[in-house]
Amino acid sequence: MLFSRQQSMSLSSTAVVVHMSSDKIAVIGDRDTVTGFRLVGVSECAVPKSTAETRDLLYQYFRDPTMGLILITEPLATEVEDAIVELSQSPVPVILLVPDRDGATGAYEAVLRDLIRRAVGIDINI
DSSP: OOOOHHHHHTSOTTOOOOOOOOOEEEEEOOHHHHHHHHHTTOOEEEOOSSHHHHHHHHHHHHHOTTEEEEEEEHHHHHHTHHHHHHHTTSSSSEEEEEOBTTBOOSHHHHHHHHHHHHHHSSOOOO
């Protein structure tokens, strides 16, 4: 929670005011998708060459405290679905699956279904 200086002065001396900035965006995808996001100003972009590199990039961006959003193309997301499900339990940064130039693959629904199953304990068709 952010407070103005005047508001924070009225808090007790034991209160801690934490300012978290999570305004960066990262994109993990194919060359065409990454190029499109670079053209609109996203500087944190990567085109991984292997599943291991995709996983490493995902964890690297996730650990960055200034990262607010990680976009990953659906085909790459299917390769690291377990990591996405694990990391998506944290509210920030948000991991969002986006289609690549070939269109949607349905990977988003599979990840979302697994997250719902973990949270609620039952399978729900979406």
